[in-house]
Amino acid sequence: MLLEVKNLTKMYRNDMSLSLFRPSARREKAVDGVTFHIRKGELVGLVGESGCGKSTLSRLLVKLEPPTGGDILFEGQRIHPLRGAALKDFRKSCQLIFQDTASSLNPSLKIRTLLSEPLDNYYSLTRAEKNRKISVLMDKVGLRTELLNRYPRSLSGGEKQRISICRSLLLEPKLLICDEIVSSLDVTSQASLLRLLKQLNRESGLALLFISHDLEAVRKLCDRILVMDKGKIVEEVKNAEEPVYRHPCTARLFSSLLVNHPKERMTPSPASDIIGMEPD
């Protein structure tokens, strides 16, 4: 098993009153007893309405924040006690890319430096080896190597997102957690990014936790979809099966995709057309 999440909980203390004289705080469970697993090379989707706890969960999974309770195991090892070299190894194997990653690219560094940094942190490569690795991957993600001498400000949103993905993939992670990485992109860029993720999964067994509001993209890309509501995983939808939605939240989320009731045929969006994935 690649990732095992057991009864994971995260509570935040949120101030309810602005009054200095009557301060009050509410402890809110952003993640509430979540249990699930991801096998090696599996494509798992995570969907849920805004504020249900998806981003909090992704931050817990990569150890950016400590959980209030529960456990996360990566390749059988609890991640909570990891320190030093073991933590560095875990961070290499389990990467998180989020929507704003692109805007967090250091504006004063050229793309060449931004892409060399992760390699310098983890490997001892010659300049030629580094350049080769970078240009092979840039080609794979559909970026021209001329961009290497440019600064992030001169790149489009889609190009910056691809640079962020490139930075993660250079480390050859086993699990990539993508939190809303396609929502700011146009339909064509979205489609080619999804195609790339599918290709990486086929070629190198990269496992994905793909978090998105775009249910149709999730359904086309993933083997299983976890549905989250108010901090809990309330349902798991297996893509290969006829969808049977037991939880009202799942039905609400998926209802916009369903036409021609009762056969529940999916209507492909332009993005899924371009991905070249047939509707079920």
Ligand SMILES: Nc1ncnc2c1ncn2[C@@H]1O[C@H](COP(=O)(O)OP(=O)(O)OP(=O)(O)O)[C@@H](O)[C@H]1O
């Ligand atoms: N650092 C924090 N401090 C206090 N409350 C927080 C914090 N981070 C998240 N929350 C709360 O936890 C809940 C879940 O938020 P989260 O961002 O994980 O949801 P989400 O499903 O990712 O939403 P969206 O789809 O809109 O991005 C929300 O009620 C949010 O206000």
